[in-house]
Amino acid sequence: MSNLTRWNPVSDFEEMMDRYNRFFGLSRSQGAGESKDLFRRSDWAPAVDIKESKDGFTIDAELPGMTRDDVKVTVHDGVLTIEGERKQEEETKDKKHHRIERFYGSFLRRFTLPDNVDEGSVKASFKNGVLSLELKKSEPREPKAIEVKVE
Known part of the structure; x- marks a missing residue:
């Protein structure tokens, strides 16, 4: 069985322009011509696995080429945020790039935590x-009843 991939030069051009704009800190306007695909390949966000056990949850995020100093994890109002930046290596005059497929730049992932998560219990390792x-x-928080007086 053969796997064929149809080449789309417009998609390759858009990806190249996105990389160029991100490299120089520019952003493309979200105009009518913008791709409607929400999961385009050029969007940089680390892949994650989320697992649940009887005692808690584990989130594993793939961050190859990064160190723990490149990543920041915060929890606020029931939202877990993972953010960071993968920096591109400096280009030298004696090297010519033929292809760049790895993603570089800033990323941000947010996850709404279930009510039964202890926000103060988050432990991270890299x-x-x-x-x-x-x-x-x-323990899930019980709703608090408030007595209403009618006058």
């Missing part, structure tokens, strides 16, 4: 380009 976050479960 090994071999994988950021691992452990979140412990807590």
Whole structure:
């Protein structure tokens, strides 16, 4: 069985322009001509795996070529945020790039946490380009009843 991929020169050109604009800190306007595909290949965001056990959740994010100093993890109001930047190596005069497929630049991933997660329990570790976050479960918060007086 043969796998064929149809070449789309317009898509390649858009990807090249996105990389150029990101490299110089420019952003493309979200006009009518913008691609409607929300998961375009040129959008840089690390892939994650989210696993649940009886005691908590584990989030593993792939961040090859990065260090723990390149990544920031925060939890605020039930939202876990992973953000960082992968910097492109300096170009030298004696090298000519034939193809660049790795993604560079800033990224931001946000996850809404379930009510049964203890926000203060988040532990992070970084090994071999994988950021691992452990979140412990807590007892779900019971709704608080407020007595209303009618006058």
